[in-house]
Amino acid sequence: xxxxxxxxxxxxxxxxxxxxxxxxxxxxxxxxxxxxxxxxxxxxxxxxxxxxxxxxxxxxxxxxxxxxxxxxxxxxxxxxxxxxxxxxxxxxxxxxxxxxxxxxxxxxxxxxxxxxxxxxxxxxxxxxxxxxxxxxxxxxxxxxxxxxxxxxxxxxxxxxxxxxxxxxxxxxxxxxxxxxxxxxxxxxxxxxxxxxxxxxxxxxxxxxxxxxxxxxxxxxxxxxxxxxxxxxxxxxxxxxxxxxxxxxxxxxxxxxxxxxxxxxxxxxxxxxxxxxxxxxxxxxxxxxx
DNA sequence: AACCCGAACAACCGCAGCCGG
DNA sequence: TCCGGCTGCGGTTGTTCGGGT
Numbered sequence: 113x114x115x116x117x118x119x120x121x122x123x124x125x126x127x128x129x130x131x132x133x134x135x136x137x138x139x140x141x142x143x144x145x146x147x148x149x150x151x152x153x154x155x156x157x158x159x160x161x162x163x164x165x166x167x168x169x170x171x172x173x174x175x176x177x178x179x180x181x182x183x184x185x186x187x188x189x190x191x192x193x194x195x196x197x198x199x200x201x202x203x204x205x206x207x208x209x210x211x212x213x214x215x216x217x218x219x220x221x222x223x224x225x226x227x228x229x230x231x232x233x234x235x236x237x238x239x240x241x242x243x244x245x246x247x248x249x250x251x252x253x254x255x256x257x258x259x260x261x262x263x264x265x266x267x268x269x270x271x272x273x274x275x276x277x278x279x280x281x282x283x284x285x286x287x288x289x290x291x292x293x294x295x296x297x298x299x300x301x302x303x304x305x306x307x308x309x310x311x312x313x314x315x316x317x318x319x320x321x322x323x324x325x326x327x328x329x330x331x332x333x334x335x336x337x338x339x340x341x342x343x344x345x346x347x348x349x350x351x352x353x354x355x356x357x358x359x360x361x362x363x364x365x366x367x368x369x370x371x372x373x374x375x376x377x378x379x380x381x382x383x384x385x386x387x388x389x390x391x392x393x394x395x396x397x398x399x400x401x
Numbered sequence: 402a403a404c405c406c407g408a409a410c411a412a413c414c415g416c417a418g419c420c421g422g
Numbered sequence: 423t424c425c426g427g428c429t430g431c432g433g434t435t436g437t438t439c440g441g442g443t
Contacts, residue, residue, distance in 0.1 A: 128411070150428065167412065202431055213431070218410055
């Protein structure tokens, strides 16, 4: 059929996003809303493909994202939902406000899988591992990988079937059904429930050295952002809350925006240090914990 | 101090599904 | 009904960083 590539790859930038690019993307979406991702890079003046822009926005820049490690409760939910839905990360993510499919997928692969194996549970089937399996875990894993690639393993075929037959499967799972009946079918729900929204406490002036102090500025700024035409806030509650979880743990690109867009009315005490991202991503992610 | 290795996470790739013409 | 474009999804890869030797 001669499918068109998602974008003209010639001359397009790949790899990590810079602060400058983030800024451009955010600025664009704030003024124009989310529309036609293919056109976004051109209009926003980015040398990226639309797909890359969408991914960056949904996985990283979106204001309603929670950052940081998944809580115990979230982890448990992921496990439960994975047992029900299989590797349908977007579905799983939609039950966890503020979390992205990518984040959950990564967390699953790096943390939860291991945890489950440690406790003797097969992360694929959610059934107890046989002693023999446990004994040969590493080899087993490798074997499984190979198996997955070459044939349909017995264990995963059931999950596979959940992927190819989502409707049937979901109808057979009371929990999922329930969840959807309760209006939690996620493609339509705001990603964050009002009660889930973390209200960043403006730290006292003494903590001004902490980079997290900037989150207050973010929420002030975002309050004003509500008036941006076309900016698609998830819900009224969300707007009204003023308690956006928006990277409330540390500095983020929104601060950069605030700094620029608000005519530098708010002194920011952090510096942009990372050569790659324009800010210190790791300190942002890890300082909290 | 240098190197290696594994963990963690961001980003990319390719396919499937949806939708409008 | 078919076709083509666009978006979303899931799997995979790439990069960075920290700990161990």
